[in-house]
Amino acid sequence: MSLTFTFDPPVTPDLRDGVLDLWTDVSNAGGSVGFVPPVTREDIRPELLKHLTGMAEGRTRLLVGRDAEGRVAATAFLALNTHRLMTHWLWLYTVMVHPRHQGRGHGRDLMSAAAAAARTVDGIEAIRLTCRGGLGLERFYESCGYKEVGRVPGAIRVAPGDDRDDVVLLLPLS
DSSP, X not given: OOOEEEESOOOOHHHHHHHHHHHHHHHHTTOOSXXXXXXXXXXXXXXXXXXHHHHHTTSEEEEEEEOTTSOEEEEEEEEEOOSTTOTTEXXXXXXXXXXXXXXXXXXXXXXXXXXXXXXXXXTOOEEEEEEETTSSHHXXXXXXXXXXXXXXXXXXXEETTEEEEEEEEEEEOO
């Protein structure tokens, strides 16, 4: 069963709670989305509020994938670059597929939907994203057409003695 993607959905309590639950479940399953397990919804809520504030201010846009039951099953946040010399590309943040939906091609579908959404944003020519090294994520993103354009060794400290590379990837949209 495929996911149904919506770009810029209305922010309702159901959507907010669905994203919060997704982010918590992905984090606790070991997903590389800014937290190290174990986390609670309350640990994640402040970061979600930052994303929602960006949406309210028009700096961030949301792509959400819902499963057949209508539950939030995948997300990606597209953040516009406000630097006047870099407005031709945007950032892709907090790319998540719920663990119960992984291994079915939904991650690839999410990345394709994110590229399609970015193409609808005036003046956008590329997408940049970063990922935590050591998990094979860069291979997944490369299989979706992204190219590694930079790497900062040891920039992400997951735990004392466990530093990971910060990998920068780019997808030209033309």
